[in-house]
Amino acid sequence: MNSVRKTFGSKVAVQGIDLAIPEGSIYGFIGPNGAGKTTTIRMIMSILFPDSGELSVLGKKSAVESKDRIGYLPEERGVYKKMKVAAFLVYMGRLKGMDSAGLKPKVMDWLERIELGEVAKKKCEELSKGMQQKVQFIASVLHEPDLIILDEPFSGLDPVNMRLLRDLINEQHTAGKTVIFSTHVMQQAESICDHIIMIHEGKKVLDDTLGDIRNRFDPRAIHVDTINHDDQSTLISAVPGIANVRIHEGIHVVKLDESMDKQQAMQNILNAVPVSRIEIKRPTLEDVFIEIVTGGSSGGDHEDVRAKLLAGSKETQEVAS
Amino acid sequence: MNFSKIFRVAGREFASTAMTKGFIIGALVVPAVMAALIPLIAILSAAAQPSADKGTVYILDHSTEVYAEIETRLSPEEIRARWEARAQRAANFAKGMMGQAGGDQVENAMGFIKTPEFRIIPTAPDADIEEIKTEIRDQLASGTELDDPMQKILAVIEIDIDAANKANDSEGYGSYQAFFRPKLNEETVGEIESGVRWSIRERRYENAGLDRDQISELSKINERDSKEITEEGERNESSELATFLIPVAALVLLIIATMTGGQYLLTTTIEEKSNRVVEVLLSACSPMELMTGKIVGQMGVGLSLLIVYNSVGIAALIAFNRLDMISGQTIILFFVFFLLAYFMLASMMAAIGAAVNDMREAQSLMTPVMLMMMIPYFFFMPVVRAPNSMLSTVTSFIPPISPFIMIMRISSTDPPPPLQIAAVILVNLVGVVVSLWFAAKVFRVGLLMYGKPPNLRTLIKWIKMA
Numbered sequence: 001m002n003s004v005r006k007t008f009g010s011k012v013a014v015q016g017i018d019l020a021i022p023e024g025s026i027y028g029f030i031g032p033n034g035a036g037k038t039t040t041i042r043m044i045m046s047i048l049f050p051d052s053g054e055l056s057v058l059g060k061k062s063a064v065e066s067k068d069r070i071g072y073l074p075e076e077r078g079v080y081k082k083m084k085v086a087a088f089l090v091y092m093g094r095l096k097g098m099d100s101a102g103l104k105p106k107v108m109d110w111l112e113r114i115e116l117g118e119v120a121k122k123k124c125e126e127l128s129k130g131m132q133q134k135v136q137f138i139a140s141v142l143h144e145p146d147l148i149i150l151d152e153p154f155s156g157l158d159p160v161n162m163r164l165l166r167d168l169i170n171e172q173h174t175a176g177k178t179v180i181f182s183t184h185v186m187q188q189a190e191s192i193c194d195h196i197i198m199i200h201e202g203k204k205v206l207d208d209t210l211g212d213i214r215n216r217f218d219p220r221a222i223h224v225d226t227i228n229h230d231d232q233s234t235l236i237s238a239v240p241g242i243a244n245v246r247i248h249e250g251i252h253v254v255k256l257d258e259s260m261d262k263q264q265a266m267q268n269i270l271n272a273v274p275v276s277r278i279e280i281k282r283p284t285l286e287d288v289f290i291e292i293v294t295g296g297s298s299g300g301d302h303e304d305v306r307a308k309l310l311a312g313s314k315e316t317q318e319v320a321s
Numbered sequence: 322m323n324f325s326k327i328f329r330v331a332g333r334e335f336a337s338t339a340m341t342k343g344f345i346i347g348a349l350v351v352p353a354v355m356a357a358l359i360p361l362i363a364i365l366s367a368a369a370q371p372s373a374d375k376g377t378v379y380i381l382d383h384s385t386e387v388y389a390e391i392e393t394r395l396s397p398e399e400i401r402a403r404w405e406a407r408a409q410r411a412a413n414f415a416k417g418m419m420g421q422a423g424g425d426q427v428e429n430a431m432g433f434i435k436t437p438e439f440r441i442i443p444t445a446p447d448a449d450i451e452e453i454k455t456e457i458r459d460q461l462a463s464g465t466e467l468d469d470p471m472q473k474i475l476a477v478i479e480i481d482i483d484a485a486n487k488a489n490d491s492e493g494y495g496s497y498q499a500f501f502r503p504k505l506n507e508e509t510v511g512e513i514e515s516g517v518r519w520s521i522r523e524r525r526y527e528n529a530g531l532d533r534d535q536i537s538e539l540s541k542i543n544e545r546d547s548k549e550i551t552e553e554g555e556r557n558e559s560s561e562l563a564t565f566l567i568p569v570a571a572l573v574l575l576i577i578a579t580m581t582g583g584q585y586l587l588t589t590t591i592e593e594k595s596n597r598v599v600e601v602l603l604s605a606c607s608p609m610e611l612m613t614g615k616i617v618g619q620m621g622v623g624l625s626l627l628i629v630y631n632s633v634g635i636a637a638l639i640a641f642n643r644l645d646m647i648s649g650q651t652i653i654l655f656f657v658f659f660l661l662a663y664f665m666l667a668s669m670m671a672a673i674g675a676a677v678n679d680m681r682e683a684q685s686l687m688t689p690v691m692l693m694m695m696i697p698y699f700f701f702m703p704v705v706r707a708p709n710s711m712l713s714t715v716t717s718f719i720p721p722i723s724p725f726i727m728i729m730r731i732s733s734t735d736p737p738p739p740l741q742i743a744a745v746i747l748v749n750l751v752g753v754v755v756s757l758w759f760a761a762k763v764f765r766v767g768l769l770m771y772g773k774p775p776n777l778r779t780l781i782k783w784i785k786m787a
Binding site: 042045046047064068070071072073074075077078080081092094095096097136139140 | 325326329330333337592593596597598599600601602603604605606607769
């Protein structure tokens with residue numbers, strides 16, 4: 001993707017995104033609701049066309065010429081209510097250019113794998129939302145595509161099915177397929193992807209491997225939980241090399257001075273207060289995101305973004321539970 | 322454009338519409354059963370005629386000479402004879418129109434008709450007519466069935482003293498006044514009135530010294546079938562019924578077939594959009610392939626309707642021995658104009674379906690389309706009466722109503738010249754291309770737009786956008 005831009009009326013959905021996704025990798029698109037993830041994916045799929053900029057998919061000018069080599073699970077996904085599950089999958093397979101020979105057994109095979117073998121003859125409308133979603137996942141991988149694009153694949157799934165789907169995605173990745181998936185729940189991206197693209201307000205704000213991100217956004221902070229869970233911030237802040245201490249959800253978040261060694265600081269804190277748990281804080285994508293969005297500034301801005309983000313992920317979790 | 326994908330979409334579209342019980346029953350079985358039932362309905366409705374009126378007719382004859390004539394004229398035997406003669410004439414006419422089978426059917430049906438039965442009773446010349454009226458009122462008021470149905474008073478006729486004989490030469494003849502019980506059958510009233518008039522006239526001829534037979538002979542001119550002179554020779558002037566029957570059947574059939582396909586296209590498009598299955602489909606084929614496939618699939622639905630209905634129609638014509646009323650060329654052109662009309666309507670339906678979120682929102686956009694489909698009905702009379710008038714010719718060149726007007730003209734007895742047909746087809750082809758182009762743009766943008774239904778201005782914006 002080369003400075004790809006897309007507007008809807010006066011609203012700029014995607015502004016100048018550059019992007020290169022190597023073959024065989026597994027990429028996560030993250031960002032809050034309305035960030036431009038789906039629009040970007042739709043442009044990759046040639047369902048929408050960019051106003052300006054260029055993009056190529058699987059070596060072709062657009063996905064139009066290579067649709068049969070792409071598997072796509074859209075965010076706005078549905079099934080033909082009156083169609084039987086197996087018939088729907090056969091239809092999708094045929095539409096993706098598969099031969100009818102051997103297609104039916106393949107569909108049955110897949111249905112068995114996602115533990116839906118017995119619903120093949122049921123109408124799609126009789127399936128639960130989660131079941132439909134798994135059926136739709138099959139529709140996107142049935143034709144053995146080289147590139148799999150999954151837009152919010154986990155939304156609406158219970159934890160068991162989430163794990164099943166995650167395993168299936170990993171399996172595709174292991175088989176050498178390129179996988180792109182989007183989510184606004186950062187933890188999901190963390191658990192699957194090796195490379196993260198973060199999109200915010202139509203702009204790419206991050207494009208790195210998970211490891212690099214963790215190094216780059218090392219918060220240089222230590223989590224401390226005291227034995228009695230009481231507030232020991234005054235004592236802790238007296239320890240040398242500590243910049244500040246705040247309490248978040250009952251845990252002390254201890255921010256270190258630039259030059260301070262983490263091991264040494266931990267040692268010092270252990271000496272100063274009774275500790276039940278102490279660990280070096282690992283940056284979560286959530287933190288990274290907030291840092292990027294707020295430009296590192298602290299205060300109300302920070303919490304606003306966090307609240308916005310949490311609202312997004314809570315919503316998903318509620319659906320999942 | 323990948324034709325195998327278009328073919329797949331079309332296949333699913335056709336199967337999901339036409340291979341359902343609802344469609345087969347609604348579109349095919351019901352008309353077939355109806356066709357089979359028509360003769361039965363004719364017989365039943367004839368048999369279910371309201372029982373013929375029976376009862377008394379009082380004649381207050383001041384002239385004293387008309388009464389006897391009425392009594393003969395309205396005697397059961399005479400009435401029966403007249404009705405049978407009339408049935409025979411109708412059967413002969415039906416035979417001419419629809420062949421032996423039609424004639425037989427009419428004859429059968431007429432056999433079921435019951436004739437009214439009268440008892441004609443004279444009153445004293447000085448009787449008070451009001452008394453008889455009161456008697457009718459009493460009968461009505463009591464409401465009970467009479468022991469002898471013949472006692473029921475149906476009418477009282479008062480005949481003027483000078484009805485059949487002029488009092489003096491300076492004045493004209495007198496007349497008669499009839500009073501009827503309410504809610505009598507039309508036939509009963511007609512029979513009594515015409516009987517009275519016939520009788521008065523009979524007496525007048527007699528008094529004037531004229532011979533009735535001679536008069537009817539003098540006034541009768543035998544009818545012969547008029548001929549139309551054509552370039553090749555001459556032919557029987559087509560009957561009024563035939564001139565109207567074929568064009569109206571063709572028009573209705575064309576509208577049914579295009580609307581059925583179009584309506585289904587609208588519903589399936591809305592369904593795909595509201596089901597959110599559309600983006601899944603778009604991952605496998607382009608919007609243009611999807612739209613083309615859907616239009617072609619529903620074309621199959623319209624065509625199968627046409628083929629079935631046409632076969633039934635042709636079978637009917639063969640049964641009635643009137644296959645000469647349509648030509649093979651007409652049938653071929655019928656299918657050509659169906660395709661032209663269908664593609665224009667279907668592209669509108671596809672665009673509307675893609676633009677809205679549900680059926681309710683589609684209604685407001687559908688209104689102009691439905692109004693457009695009504696226009697051919699308004700033009701039916703002027704076009705069929707004068708298939709080659711200025712009006713007919715001009716409207717033939719206005720898509721999208723053009724195919725409907727043309728099909729009426731082509732199936733009329735006076736089809737337009739071949740060159741004009743070719744020109745109209747060309748104009749419609751342009752219309753088809755333009756409407757498909759327009760629809761493709763709206764379809765592409767609209768499919769993934771949810772929320773507020775678009776108005777005309779947004780639609781235009783979309784066209785510019787795509």
